[in-house]
Amino acid sequence: MNSMREIRHSIKYNAVMNMILTSSSVIFPLITVPYVSRVLNPAGIGAVSFAQSIVSYFSLVALLGIQTYGVRACSQVRDDEKELSKVVEELIVILGMSTTIVFICYIVAILFVPRFSDDKPIFYIFGIALWLASFGVEWFYQAIEQYGYITIRNIVIKIIGLVLMLIFVRDVHDYTFYGGIVVFTGYGANILNILRLWKLIKFCPLNELNIKRHLRPMRYFFISSISSGMYVQSDIVILGFIASNSVVGIYQLVSKIKSMLMMAINSVVNVMLPRLSYYAVNDKRQYKNLLTKNIAFVLLFASAGIAVASLNGAAIIDILGGVQYRGAITPLLLILPALLFASINTVLSQYLISSGREKQYAIVNFVGLLTSIIYCLTFIPLFGASGAALSSSLCEFTALIVRCVLSKEFISRIISRIQIWQAPLSAVISGMITYYSTVTWIPNNSFMHILVTCIIFSLLYTIALLLMRENITMAVLKRIVRK
Template sequence: MRIHSLKYNAFMNMILMSSSFIFPLITVPYVSRILSPSGMGAVAFAQSVVSYFSLFSLLGISTYGVRACAQVRDNKVELSKTVEELLVILVISTFVVYCIYLAVLNFIPRFSSEKKLFLFFGSMLWLTSIGVEWFYQAIEQYDYITIRSILFKIIGLFLMFMFVKETADYRIYGLIVVFGSCGANILNLLRLHSFVSFIPFSQLNLKRHLKPMKSFLVSSISSGMYTQIDLVLLGFLSSNGVVGIYQLVVKIKSMLLTAINSVVNVMLPRLSYYAKNSQDKYRSLFIKNINFVFLFSFSGIFYVLLCADAIIDILGGSQYTSAVMPLICILPALLIVSLNTILSQYLISSGREKEYAFVNFIGLVFSIVFCLLLIPPFGAVGAAFSCSLCELCALIVRCWFARAFIKGIVKDIKILPAPCAACVSFFIVFSIRQLWWPANSFMKIIVSGVLFLIPYFCFLVIFREETVLGILSKFCHLHEKNSF
């Protein structure tokens, strides 16, 4: 099979992540106004609850599978055996979890009141398990992943405009969300035979995966729970309307993280490969990853801070004005989550699954504590603030476990250029706002972007930020080449 370059993979993943950013910009304003906060809250709550069950059915294979397959991708026989063994484990675990899920729907009133909606989302358990997304990530088939995902997003977009017409259509919207999110996974399974050759069941060795999967299981469940616990606990401690307000904030955070992590997320397979074959390349790639996160996270945080009210107005409308403060409180998580992702990649690719699992468990504990303390008195604002605090605590613990590695690379990490450039650019735009500012929300976003990004880019050049200088150098070289 052909393994593309990291630049190609990053480019394809940026297209995919851009679609994950652009499509919500089209769908969220429409459904937010049609379904109202209560309808959106019902869908968001059901989706979050199902994601919890999915964590148990996946058994951490969404992460473990990437590493396990990436390490043997040059050996088709061993790769085929690994994929088939993991699929068998997933089918068994999903069957057990789905039976428990059906039982829960009948005994918990908060779930049974929306049984049809929860059944729609329950199909995600099977679609996610058989989707083998981890396999295609391991063999770095990002062009296929991108094309397939965008196609199903387009189909889902048309279905949404055709069938979601009034507030009562929130269940239909939930079904469309399932199709857009997981429908493409059926294609993954059908296409699998092109890469692997299945062997008789008697030759499989499922036990060899159970021990290394333990750490991934604990970490996957813990991290998945603590990234969703704010929304789930908010659903139990408040109304669908409050959940609807907060889900818009979570969607905006997810869109921004998707854009920031567009390059970061393609690195794990290559880091796992370099960890066994080239420590110099491993170290270099890790440093580039951190510098990239600083560059985009700080720009995202300060830019959204400038126009949070305009973003909420465009995406949600007047019913969601109370989402502005939660959005501001959750902004620090953009940087912290991205750094947590990078340090998690280090722990995974270097074989330190136990530390990776422990940090995620600690993160879950922090998240539950912060949510129970802050949600009752502050509602959606408390949920947003607890998210940022939880991620910060998890980052501190991850830095402690990775301290030896960080100490060896910290001198090569350019920490100051991005935050300094972002702060200066923010105060420039903030000063201009005191003299003049457009009334239209869309124009606020455009003007803020132009006035912020131009000085931000200029100051990065002045501060000698290596990523920006590298892009400029390549652009100038390409321009000179075309001139001749």
């Protein structure tokens, strides 16, 4: 068994690897989404998206919150290889039992729920994802900070998925093939995880395991995982029951754009949880510094992302979807505020998880689920896809307020070190100047529109941040000057 210390890398290395992974997660959709959107049309895309959202609900129950709990549990014992192996095996046994029960319920639902039985083939295909999601042990690789392996593995799978998509998705009737490829690209790498796990973990006899010790601490992760996962997907699920597959397909494009932007914004933040869990026990000063930096990164990149997407909303929709998806422009603008709220929510969730406040973490996610259902049932019947987008932004904002209240003691200790208004204000000012200075002459070509707008905004945004002496920007400038 390889030494865990030998395969562990620095935060900078992990951040670079995660940024490469995130870049691939943005680049590949930029290739596949325009192609698939035009081949399958909104109805085909909507059918796949609805099935994917439904199976994610079942998967959340099967996972029992282990995708988050596992990172913390493994991070805390990662220096003890024998104990780490035991923890991993215990969690896999728990997943085996839960997934079996959930899969039976899933098959029953396909057979007896009319909305599901209308598209049985696509739902059966996504049933495979239930098993792959449960046994991918991604939480283990995150805990031991194997971001190099995670990055290479995912990029290879994405390339294979791209080739399969170009070969098998050729007309509007191929949406079942597309569903299978979505399952492969999303979960196929998990098979490699399991195969590689045998080299890193030494499994022990079942009678030496202590499964019960995980059940109590897992309960809050279970509640929060189901709640957060359901409220993230509730807009598409409720829209799928109320509206047609075509409307779901239009909104799915909006949701995919939001996801790509979120991945880009959180590319650095997401690698911090294992190290935060470690620092929470071993180094309180580093723990506080790391969380403060996370908030600063989020404010800087989320503000820029919202501004750029707002300036180029119509152009982005034209490139990724085409004329059939023009109805997605308004929903896209309405969902953009969720980027900032959700990114800050991610950081505050890291604080609650890494500091052992699972109960508060569960409470905020449960509140998020309830408010999401209320918002969706209120606005979707009135405004369709636009109502779903508005609900998403309102839900993330409500969850942010609750998280701030629950984290007020921690926030009060670091608030003096956080520059709250510099990045958002710089983005607003730069965005307005960019819009009014280009509105009369900017090219009609969508690619050129985005290119010109991004260049001008980036220059103005950098200048504004320097004038306001934003910490990260000033630190980068000083490093450049020294060199």
